[in-house]
Amino acid sequence: MVINMRLPKKLLALLVAAMCAVLAAGGCNPQKTPDYGINPVALSVNGVDITLFDFDRFYTTNEKYYYLTHGAVDAQEYFETVLDEVVRYGVALSKAQELNIQLTAEDEDEVQNELQTQCDLTFEKYSKTLADNSTASAAPALDSKTVEAAFREDKGYSFAEYRGFLARFLRNKKIISKLYEQITADVAPDEEEIIAYIQLNVSEQSLDSFSTFVTRYNSFVNEKGDVPFFVPEDCFTVDQLLLQYSSDESESTAEPDASGTLPAYTFDTASVTASEIDSILSVGVSYDDFIDLIARYGNDENMQGDVFLRWGYLIHNTLFEDYEKPLLIGAYYAHGIEQLPPELSNKNTSSQYFETTDGKRIVKITAKGSIRYVVENRSLAKGPMPYVEGDEVWNLSYDGALAAASDIEYDDQFEVWFSEANVTYYYDRFKSNYISPAVPEQK
Structure with a gap:
C-alpha cells in the first residue's frame, strides 16, 4: 500500500x-x-x-x-x-x-x-x-x-x-x-533570543521548591548541564580553602587511609601551610588572589572544578545536614552573621578574620581535623538568578536558545519533506x- x-x-x-x-x-x-x-x-x-x-x-x-x-x-x-x-x-x-x-x-x-x-x-x-x-x-x-x-x-x-x-x-x-x-x-541565536530563553526558564522555575533549586544548583556547579534560573529563597554561596589533616597530633604518628596513602596534610604540615597562608592574607590579597590560593594550597576536590570554584557551596538553613559544621560556621561569619544559629554552636572551633583588598571577609576556622579559610562568593536574593554576558548562566542559555532555534529550523524544513513523502x-x-x-x- x-x-x-x-x-x-x-x-x-x-x-x-x-x-x-x-x-x-x-x-x-x-x-x-x-x-x-x-x-x-x-x-x-x-x-x-x-x-x-x-x-x-x-x-x-x-x-x-x-x-x-x-x-x-x-x-x-x-x-x-x-x-x-x-x-x-x-x-x-x-x-x-x-x-x-x-x-x-x-x-x-x-x-x-x-x-x-x-x-x-x-x-x-x-x-x-x-x-x-x-x-x-x-x-x-x-x-x-x-x-x-x-x-x-x-x-x-x-x-x-x-x-x-x-x-x-x-x-x-x-x-x-x-x-x-x-x-x-547556520543557526545562531541573537541576544534577544537568549534573553527570551532565560525569561522563559525564569518563569517556569519560579514555581519550583527550594529543594528542587538545590538539586538544580548542584547539577549546575558540577557541570551536569542544568541551570538554576530562579532562586526561590534568599541564600548565599561560599568558597573554602581547606587544609584537612590527620587527627593525629604529629606527622610522625599519622596513619594511612584505606588506600594506604597518608593524608595530604598532617597536623604539623597543615599548621606550617596555614602559617604561610596567614602571612599572605595579612599583607593583603584581592578576592581573585584568594581564589588562586585555593587552587595552590587547598585539598577540597569540589573546589578544583572550574564552575564550582566560580560559584561555590550553596548555604541555607535547610542544608545544615549537607556540610561539616566548621564550613557552616565559617560561611555564616563570612556572610556577616555574628550570632550563629543554635545548630552551629561549637566550642571546639576557633576563628580568625582577614579582609581582602576589595572588602570581602575571609574567616579562618580551626577545628579538629581541619583548618579552613572561608569567603563569601555571592549573595543570592529571592528572584531571577543574576547573570552577566559570558558567565555560565549566559553561556548555557546560549546553548539552550541555540538548541531551540535549531529545532525550529529543522522542524520547519522537515514538515515540508514529510508532507511530500511517499510511504x-x-x-x-x-x-x-x-x-x-x-x-x-x-x-
Whole structure:
C-alpha cells in the first residue's frame, strides 16, 4: 500500500487502524503468512527501506513502552505513535541519502563503540536470564554458544545477524544526526533570543521548591548541564580553602587511609601551610588572589572544578545536614552573621578574620581535623538568578536558545519533506504481537 503523506491525519489514522485489524484477523496463523526472511522490509519511504528490526527498535525503546507492557496506555494508540516515529525516521533518512550525507572515519568509530556497548549489554542480559532461569542442579554451561542459542530461539536470528542489523540501524541514526547538523549549521541565536530563553526558564522555575533549586544548583556547579534560573529563597554561596589533616597530633604518628596513602596534610604540615597562608592574607590579597590560593594550597576536590570554584557551596538553613559544621560556621561569619544559629554552636572551633583588598571577609576556622579559610562568593536574593554576558548562566542559555532555534529550523524544513513523502506499508510482514492487542477480543 502506498500512502502520500498529504493525506489528512484522521484519514491516515483510520487507514492504519483498518490495516491493523486486517493483520490481526488474518496474520496470526503462520501458515497463512509468507516467509519474508528474518528481517523483512516493514515500510518504504521514498524508496528507502525500513526493516522490521528498525521498527522493533522504535517500538521497544519508546519512553511509553514500559506503560504499554503494564497496560497503562492504549495499544492501538501506542502502535500509531511508533509508526509515525518510524515514518519520520524514514523521511529523514531519505533526505540524508538525497543530500549524499556520509559518515567520517570518526563517525564510524563512534558507531562501532556504541555497537560494541549495546551488543555487550544484550549478551549480558541473555546470560543473566539464563542463569536466573536455571536451577543449581541443572544449570547450563553459560558459554557463548549457549547464550547465542537462547538468543536465536527468542529472536529468530543469530547474534551475528543481530549485530549486522544493529550496525545498520546505528549508522542510519548517525547519518540522520549529521543531517540535522547540516540543516542547522547556520543557526545562531541573537541576544534577544537568549534573553527570551532565560525569561522563559525564569518563569517556569519560579514555581519550583527550594529543594528542587538545590538539586538544580548542584547539577549546575558540577557541570551536569542544568541551570538554576530562579532562586526561590534568599541564600548565599561560599568558597573554602581547606587544609584537612590527620587527627593525629604529629606527622610522625599519622596513619594511612584505606588506600594506604597518608593524608595530604598532617597536623604539623597543615599548621606550617596555614602559617604561610596567614602571612599572605595579612599583607593583603584581592578576592581573585584568594581564589588562586585555593587552587595552590587547598585539598577540597569540589573546589578544583572550574564552575564550582566560580560559584561555590550553596548555604541555607535547610542544608545544615549537607556540610561539616566548621564550613557552616565559617560561611555564616563570612556572610556577616555574628550570632550563629543554635545548630552551629561549637566550642571546639576557633576563628580568625582577614579582609581582602576589595572588602570581602575571609574567616579562618580551626577545628579538629581541619583548618579552613572561608569567603563569601555571592549573595543570592529571592528572584531571577543574576547573570552577566559570558558567565555560565549566559553561556548555557546560549546553548539552550541555540538548541531551540535549531529545532525550529529543522522542524520547519522537515514538515515540508514529510508532507511530500511517499510511504509504502507492508503490514502483512509485521509480527502480529505488535498490534493484536488493538483488536477487541471476540466473544
